[in-house]
Amino acid sequence: MERDWWQLTPRRDLYSVPECLAAVDSRHISGGNSSAERGEVNEPFLLVDEKHIPAGNTSAHIIGVNVLYGTGLAFTIEERQVLGIHGLLPARVKSQEEQVQLCKLSIERYEEPLNKYIYLMGLLDRNEHLFYRFLGENVAEMMPIVYTPTVGLACQKYGLIYRRPRGLFITIHDKGHVYEILKNWPETDVRAIVVTDGERILGLGDLGACGMGIPVGKLALYTALAGIKPHQCLPITLDVGTNTQTLLDDPLYIGLRQKRVRGAEYDEFIQEFMDAVVRRFGQNCLIQFEDFGNANAFRLLEMYRGKYCTFNDDIQGTAAVAVAGLLASLRVTCKKLSENTIVFQGAGEAALGIAELCVMAMKAEGTSEADARARVWMVDSKGLIVKDRPEGGLNKHKERFAQARAPVRSLAEVVDIAKPSVLIGAAAIGGAFTPEILRRMGEFNDKPVIFALSNPTSKAECTAEAAYSNTDDRAIFASGSPFPEYRTKDGRVLRPGQGNNSYIFPGLALGIICAGIIDITDDFMLLAAESLAGMVSDSDLSHGGLYPPLAQIQDCSVRIAKKIVEHAYKTGKASVQPQPLDTEAFIRAQMYDVRYNSAVPPVYSWPRDGPRVDAI
Numbered sequence: 001m002e003r004d005w006w007q008l009t010p011r012r013d014l015y016s017v018p019e020c021l022a023a024v025d026s027r028h029i030s031g032g033n034s035s036a037e038r039g040e041v042n043e044p045f046l047l048v049d050e051k052h053i054p055a056g057n058t059s060a061h062i063i064g065v066n067v068l069y070g071t072g073l074a075f076t077i078e079e080r081q082v083l084g085i086h087g088l089l090p091a092r093v094k095s096q097e098e099q100v101q102l103c104k105l106s107i108e109r110y111e112e113p114l115n116k117y118i119y120l121m122g123l124l125d126r127n128e129h130l131f132y133r134f135l136g137e138n139v140a141e142m143m144p145i146v147y148t149p150t151v152g153l154a155c156q157k158y159g160l161i162y163r164r165p166r167g168l169f170i171t172i173h174d175k176g177h178v179y180e181i182l183k184n185w186p187e188t189d190v191r192a193i194v195v196t197d198g199e200r201i202l203g204l205g206d207l208g209a210c211g212m213g214i215p216v217g218k219l220a221l222y223t224a225l226a227g228i229k230p231h232q233c234l235p236i237t238l239d240v241g242t243n244t245q246t247l248l249d250d251p252l253y254i255g256l257r258q259k260r261v262r263g264a265e266y267d268e269f270i271q272e273f274m275d276a277v278v279r280r281f282g283q284n285c286l287i288q289f290e291d292f293g294n295a296n297a298f299r300l301l302e303m304y305r306g307k308y309c310t311f312n313d314d315i316q317g318t319a320a321v322a323v324a325g326l327l328a329s330l331r332v333t334c335k336k337l338s339e340n341t342i343v344f345q346g347a348g349e350a351a352l353g354i355a356e357l358c359v360m361a362m363k364a365e366g367t368s369e370a371d372a373r374a375r376v377w378m379v380d381s382k383g384l385i386v387k388d389r390p391e392g393g394l395n396k397h398k399e400r401f402a403q404a405r406a407p408v409r410s411l412a413e414v415v416d417i418a419k420p421s422v423l424i425g426a427a428a429i430g431g432a433f434t435p436e437i438l439r440r441m442g443e444f445n446d447k448p449v450i451f452a453l454s455n456p457t458s459k460a461e462c463t464a465e466a467a468y469s470n471t472d473d474r475a476i477f478a479s480g481s482p483f484p485e486y487r488t489k490d491g492r493v494l495r496p497g498q499g500n501n502s503y504i505f506p507g508l509a510l511g512i513i514c515a516g517i518i519d520i521t522d523d524f525m526l527l528a529a530e531s532l533a534g535m536v537s538d539s540d541l542s543h544g545g546l547y548p549p550l551a552q553i554q555d556c557s558v559r560i561a562k563k564i565v566e567h568a569y570k571t572g573k574a575s576v577q578p579q580p581l582d583t584e585a586f587i588r589a590q591m592y593d594v595r596y597n598s599a600v601p602p603v604y605s606w607p608r609d610g611p612r613v614d615a616i
């Protein structure tokens with residue numbers, strides 16, 4: 001529960017500047033064990049820039065400073081006087097709308113996406129409300145900067161662009177003390193954590209601690225797309241080392257300079273982390289796993305699902321968004337899902353997650369499990385996944401999709417044999433869908449469905465243009481990273497959809513948090529997929545889109561959350577009781593408001609003779 005600051009602050013102290021500043025953001029004086037509670041927040045830090053923050057101070061200070069710099073010229077004259085900052089700002093008082101305009105002008109001055117990213121992260125540091133308002137009002141333009149694909153580049157350059165700490169870095173050397181580190185986080189009401197160990201950042205591989213850009217970016221979307229309050233979100237990197245030699249050799253690298261720890265020590269560390277989160281933030285605190293290596297991603301999901309409030313976005317979130325796209329495509333191809341033959345390039349987290357959810361969706365259509373699995377062909381680095389593979393070594397996840405056929409080596413051959421109606425790429429091999437493969441898809445199908453899901457753009461299996469131009473503009477295309485509009489030979493404009501889990505995880509998380517769901521089973525994923533598919537309009541489809549436009553993604557999140565919450569109550573999975581009468585109002589009441597709260601509470605007026613407290 002957020003409390004109003006004047007309920008926490010003794011009024012007689014209000015005119016002490018640091019007190020006022022601390023009070024403006026009551027979260028920082030409300031929590032147990034936070035640095036604020038230890039009294040540090042009362043130091044006169046407010047008129048300093050980051051250079052002057054006394055050594056050893058923590059993010060509570062940094063956030064505190066930002067409260068001042070935060071709303072900037074939007075501080076009213078009353079607020080400036082009560083806060084003791086009158087004169088420190090120029091005379092002009094701006095509305096938030098005017099500030100949004102300035103953000104637009106400022107970011108347009110940068111040409112390089114990475115510079116735009118640095119600008120936006122600076123804005124987030126200075127003024128959280130403005131950042132989220134700007135992002136929320138410009139989703140289609142700004143998402144590719146704070147999120148995929150630019151966030152991938154940001155991770156690759158993290159050491160270079162690192163300005164300020166954001167999130168928690170917990171290293172393997174902190175083993176035994178993970179709980180104490182969580183206690184150093186100044187917020188106490190944390191409801192959602194996105195955690196990575198940096199082993200498989202997008203399709204870019206092992207970026208170690210530089211992977212922190214991903215939890216930060218994902219949680220920025222939690223707030224921007226689903227209104228989950230920023231202080232309830234905590235990005236975490238578990239730094240267990242990196243096996244990327246260039247990072248180990250890089251003087252700018254910010255993480256532990258050692259090879260990855262694996263085995264029992266790693267497992268104990270993760271277990272300690274999970275338990276520490278529950279102890280610190282409660283068992284309803286959502287833990288979203290992101291960009292772990294394949295083996296750990298599957299293993300950890302199996303170990304923790306049902307016992308902790310957790311899901312794996314790369315396995316389950318990506319599955320839901322891809323299945324949503326497939327379900328929407330059926331309205332164009334006029335088929336049932338179970339009438340398709342689906343070939344996957346890749347058999348990792350995303351591909352296997354999608355494949356399993358496809359089987360679930362086909363079963364929901366009345367198909368038997370065996371028939372559903374027979375319709376799914378998977379190709380990994382050794383070729384088609386077949387039973388009795390000569391090299392052996394199929395893990396149990398792949399085994400479930402092994403075809404009873406002779407080995408086939410290349411994707412092109414598999415496509416020739418299977419004649420799929422759907423081709424899905426999720427192996428981070430850029431350009432794997434060659435023009436030849438795409439042309440074959442066009443020969444086999446009137447409307448071939450082609451998903452190039454790997455991220456960032458450089459890892460996409462093909463571009464939108466390649467998919468369209470090699471199939472006489474007949475392809476139904478979606479990609480993980482955004483692609484520009486395409487003009488067909490007969491002059492139609494196609495807007496390829498972004499089959500990215502960002503359509504799913506924010507709304508899913510909002511629903512999980514609102515209803516207090518711990519056991520996040522796959523029926524929630526299928527439900528999210530179905531409800532997203534149901535939001536695709538005929539007009540979207542006629543322009544080649546399999547998803548609603550990004551401009552509507554916030555609305556999609558709330559609608560997904562509503563379905564999730566309703567389903568949770570129906571299936572007895574909701575721990576928040578009693579069930580709300582109006583689900584949507586219940587959800588919306590918990591969402592973040594991007595507008596500024598007044599720093600001066602309404603009980604104050606500002607007469608000529610100075611501030612005074614009105615009787616309540």
Ligand SMILES: O=C([O-])CC(=O)C(=O)O
Nearest residue numbers: 148202203314455500501
């Ligand atoms: O971050 C994204 O854009 C989607 C995703 O989870 C991944 O590629 O790992």
Ligand SMILES: [Mg+2]
Nearest residue numbers: 202290291314
């Ligand atoms: Mg991911």
